[in-house]
Amino acid sequence: MPTKKVIETKKVSRVFRNGDIEVHALTDVDLIIEEGEFVALMGASGSGKSTFLNILGCLDQPTSGEYYLDNVHVNKLDKNQLADIRNQKIGFIFQSYNLLSRTTALENVELPLVYDRTGRFSNSKEIAIKALGQVGLQDRIYHKTNELSGGQQQRVAIARALVNDPTLILSDEATGNLDSKASIDIADLFVRLNNKGKTIVMITHEPEIAQFAKRMIYMRDGRILTDEIIKDRSTKESALKDLELTS
Amino acid sequence: MKQFLKIFKVAFQAINKNRTRSILTMLGIIIGVAAVIMTISAGEGATQQVQDQISGLGTNLLMISTKEEHRGGINVRMGRPIEKKDLDILQKSSVWMSKISPLVAIGAQVIGAAGYVSTTVYGVSNQYFDILSREIVSGNAFTAEDVTTARKFCVIGETIREEIFPGQDPIGRQIRINKVPFTVVGLLKEEGEGTMGQDQDDIVIAPYTTVQNRLFGHRRGYNMIMASALSEDHILDAEIEATELLRESHRILDQDEDDFEITTQIELQEITGNVTGILTIILGAIASISLIVGGIGIMNIMLVSVTERTREIGTRLAIGARESDILTQFLIEAIVLSLTGGILGIILGIIGNQIIFKATGFYIPTVAYSVLIGFGFAVLVGVVFGYFPARKAAKLNPIDALRYE
Numbered sequence: 265m266p267t268k269k270v271i272e273t274k275k276v277s278r279v280f281r282n283g284d285i286e287v288h289a290l291t292d293v294d295l296i297i298e299e300g301e302f303v304a305l306m307g308a309s310g311s312g313k314s315t316f317l318n319i320l321g322c323l324d325q326p327t328s329g330e331y332y333l334d335n336v337h338v339n340k341l342d343k344n345q346l347a348d349i350r351n352q353k354i355g356f357i358f359q360s361y362n363l364l365s366r367t368t369a370l371e372n373v374e375l376p377l378v379y380d381r382t383g384r385f386s387n388s389k390e391i392a393i394k395a396l397g398q399v400g401l402q403d404r405i406y407h408k409t410n411e412l413s414g415g416q417q418q419r420v421a422i423a424r425a426l427v428n429d430p431t432l433i434l435s436d437e438a439t440g441n442l443d444s445k446a447s448i449d450i451a452d453l454f455v456r457l458n459n460k461g462k463t464i465v466m467i468t469h470e471p472e473i474a475q476f477a478k479r480m481i482y483m484r485d486g487r488i489l490t491d492e493i494i495k496d497r498s499t500k501e502s503a504l505k506d507l508e509l510t511s
Numbered sequence: 512m513k514q515f516l517k518i519f520k521v522a523f524q525a526i527n528k529n530r531t532r533s534i535l536t537m538l539g540i541i542i543g544v545a546a547v548i549m550t551i552s553a554g555e556g557a558t559q560q561v562q563d564q565i566s567g568l569g570t571n572l573l574m575i576s577t578k579e580e581h582r583g584g585i586n587v588r589m590g591r592p593i594e595k596k597d598l599d600i601l602q603k604s605s606v607w608m609s610k611i612s613p614l615v616a617i618g619a620q621v622i623g624a625a626g627y628v629s630t631t632v633y634g635v636s637n638q639y640f641d642i643l644s645r646e647i648v649s650g651n652a653f654t655a656e657d658v659t660t661a662r663k664f665c666v667i668g669e670t671i672r673e674e675i676f677p678g679q680d681p682i683g684r685q686i687r688i689n690k691v692p693f694t695v696v697g698l699l700k701e702e703g704e705g706t707m708g709q710d711q712d713d714i715v716i717a718p719y720t721t722v723q724n725r726l727f728g729h730r731r732g733y734n735m736i737m738a739s740a741l742s743e744d745h746i747l748d749a750e751i752e753a754t755e756l757l758r759e760s761h762r763i764l765d766q767d768e769d770d771f772e773i774t775t776q777i778e779l780q781e782i783t784g785n786v787t788g789i790l791t792i793i794l795g796a797i798a799s800i801s802l803i804v805g806g807i808g809i810m811n812i813m814l815v816s817v818t819e820r821t822r823e824i825g826t827r828l829a830i831g832a833r834e835s836d837i838l839t840q841f842l843i844e845a846i847v848l849s850l851t852g853g854i855l856g857i858i859l860g861i862i863g864n865q866i867i868f869k870a871t872g873f874y875i876p877t878v879a880y881s882v883l884i885g886f887g888f889a890v891l892v893g894v895v896f897g898y899f900p901a902r903k904a905a906k907l908n909p910i911d912a913l914r915y916e
Contacts, residue, residue: 318910323828323910343833347832348831351831351832354831363826378836
């Protein structure tokens with residue numbers, strides 16, 4: 265079965281200049297991620313994983329090197345084209361949810377469709393309700409974000425990332441603000457989305473969450489240190505059992 | 512266009528979600544606009560009222576009086592008194608003045624049926640009523656013959672009638688002015704407050720001959736001579752003519768200055784125009800201060816709200832909003848808030864003017880330019896200070912905007 269490259273980076277580097285000081289956040293990173301992969305991106309603070317994720321998410325541009333997203337050479341795009349790429353091909357999930365306050369779950373999920381210029385979605389409300397169903401919030405559609413728990417808010421954020429049917433889902437420590445139980449639920453949700461064919465790249469600090477992924481990349485000092493297939497992947501059941509044993 | 516409509520909806524949602532902030536922003540604009548409208552209109556109203564009263568004072572009025580100078584805080588009479596000789600020459604030779612009356616005034620105690628009152632008695636000729644357009648509502652004015660024969664007739668104002676003949680017809684009744692008996696022959700039409708707030712009905716008018724003979728004993732001079740020019744176009748002619756006649760009568764040499772003063776209605780209007788002009792400037796200054804304060808309030812809230820929403824802007828950018836989408840949204844928000852606030856401010860200003868009118872009887876016309884200034888400024892400030900911080904935020908790198916605390 266021929267596979268499709270969702271992500272391909274060639275010698276991607278990112279240098280931050282702060283006055284006279286140069287910080288090499290990323291150095292010559294080569295990476296290929298294919299459709300249907302579920303990648304956990306790990307590393308200590310300052311290892312460059314967030315910088316890398318921002319570049320993958322078209323929020324930032326590499327200082328040198330080439331980045332192809334879904335075979336589109338991203339480096340050559342202008343600001344508006346990048347915005348459109350983010351809108352059409354990427355779903356972003358943040359540690360602090362970044363939902364609009366005092367706004368219903370439905371309105372939050374509909375938000376990416378507001379900025380859709382392709383006209384591929386005819387009924388945004390219906391699509392948003394479907395996305396909320398996918399994350400198990402079908403009975404919280406009209407709840408405002410401040411009436412939801414942390415786990416539920418992160419599910420709304422995931423629904424928002426799903427609603428535009430993206431090629432790639434990027435998660436920057438989605439479970440960082442959640443307790444263990446809620447973290448496992450979110451990780452399990454990623455697994456189920458991945459099983460349906462979504463390509464996911466997630467940053468995490470927690471090895472037990474990383475263990476849900478299919479492939480783990482470990483970064484250090486702006487380079488990829490290890491890149492391996494995870495053999496004994498966690499499931500929701502196994503993770504919950506481990507949680508009981510440790511507590 | 513479809514995109515614009517979607518953003519329009521988002522902007523309305525945002526206004527609605529941040530109701531308190533939206534109301535506060537609008538409040539600044541509302542108060543600013545209303546304050547400007549009300550203060551400028553009040554100034555204009557005062558000016559108009561004063562001008563109306565001056566033109567109602569009498570038609571084509573000239574007032575001739577002795578020159579006075581301020582010395583050490585008191586008025587010192589500089590010239591020769593205006594007297595019978597001057598009146599005679601004016602009456603005999605004037606072509607540009609149609610009506611002439613001398614005026615002598617004396618403070619007096621007036622005793623009537625129901626009590627007494629202190630007031631000012633004006634001694635004038637029968638032409639006085641025409642010069643100052645004062646109408647008689649009951650009875651008659653005294654005649655030229657009454658003046659020549661110095662009859663003890665008088666005409667009283669409404670305020671006096673209320674004091675000494677409450678609820679009664681005063682015509683034909685006897686009163687005593689400084690113990691001298693007079694017969695009331697006429698009642699003046701009520702005029703209300705004058706330009707300077709004085710009661711124009713607190714007045715007793717009698718033939719100047721009678722006042723001079725009976726109330727002063729013997730006095731030659733008049734306080735002034737009042738006259739009306741043939742028409743408004745001839746006020747200047749009348750003034751020149753009166754000057755020449757009086758210089759002749761006072762035997763003033765060519766190189767010397769006049770020892771009398773002639774005030775015309777035009778000059779009066781100019782003087783009060785200056786006064787009310789200053790009033791309008793002061794009120795305008797107050798209005799500008801309230802505009803500036805309101806403007807700073809608007810700026811503040813707009814700036815804070817954009818800063819506060821930097822993360823929101825970052826989120827929108829991250830999920831694919833273009834810079835122009837963000838800008839459009841914030842611009843629509845600013846315009847909607849400013850316009851709504853501006854319109855509410857206009858309504859409040861007009862209602863405020865009405866309330867002042869109802870409460871004090873002081874009519875304030877809502878002046879169109881005050882509405883334009885207030886509305887224009889508030890909307891400009893609202894839009895500018897809603898737009899520029901948003902532009903700054905929209906130009907931010909989405910990562911920085913997202914990290915913003």
